[in-house]
Amino acid sequence: MKRAGDKSATTVRAAGVVLWRVSPYHGGIELALVHRPRYDDWSLPKGKVKRGEEFPAAALRETREETGLGCSLGAPLPTSRYLVDGRPKEVRYWAAEAWAGSFVPNDEVDRMIWLPPSAARRRLTHDRDRPLVDALLHALAG
Numbered sequence: 001m002k003r004a005g006d007k008s009a010t011t012v013r014a015a016g017v018v019l020w021r022v023s024p025y026h027g028g029i030e031l032a033l034v035h036r037p038r039y040d041d042w043s044l045p046k047g048k049v050k051r052g053e054e055f056p057a058a059a060l061r062e063t064r065e066e067t068g069l070g071c072s073l074g075a076p077l078p079t080s081r082y083l084v085d086g087r088p089k090e091v092r093y094w095a096a097e098a099w100a101g102s103f104v105p106n107d108e109v110d111r112m113i114w115l116p117p118s119a120a121r122r123r124l125t126h127d128r129d130r131p132l133v134d135a136l137l138h139a140l141a142g
Contacts, residue, residue, distance in 0.1 A: 014090065072097050
């Protein structure tokens with residue numbers, strides 16, 4: 001039963017990744033960003049956790065659904081918390097190395113791009129996503 005003030009009962013739970021690869025062109029790190037036509041934004045792959053699903057499983061599923069790519073989860077990254085239509089949302093993120101698959105546009109995501117971290121940071125629409133780029137680089141260096 002949901003109780004008034006029970007944050008866990010009303011918080012939208014989501015999971016995502018900062019998807020990276022070694023560039024096939026210059027050997028540096030590149031990050032995948034997705035364009036969501038519904039919001040006309042550039043974002044990191046993420047989505048809602050299904051009932052009974054664990055956060056890591058949701059992160060892997062959403063990454064596959066949005067990018068067509070399989071990946072290996074690495075270090076946990078900071079959790080993002082914000083409001084969506086007045087409702088709290090919590091998104092747990094992981095560093096994730098891409099390893100197989102190919103992007104196919106769909107209703108949810110119509111474009112995907114690979115960018116060096118500095119360009120990815122600039123392209124991200126939401127300020128709340130930018131610190132995740134720094135957290136990924138710190139995790140990879142450490």
